[in-house]
Amino acid sequence: MQASPEFRKQLAGYGLTTAEILYRMPDHPALLQSYIWQDYDLFPDFPQLKGFLDFWTRTLDGPLFRVTVGHCRLIKPAELKALGGEFRLH
Structure with missing residues (x-):
């Protein structure tokens, strides 16, 4: 049995990233629409998110307003604590 690609990404330092993208409606620029994006990404550079936002600005008509x-x-990493002694019972 092999580990899933998502688990391998987590071992490589990726974490779950969620972005709320607010954008203006193309036909009604006064209205804002919300879109939720989620993927595994690297903090603090967020290459996956940046790639998605680049795709958005190149391809889609709704201009970005805010990204949270x-x-x-x-x-x-596991938290380890040193023990001061060892006790044995029968």
């Missing part, structure tokens, strides 16, 4: 980003590493 949340990021969390799902796999974190």
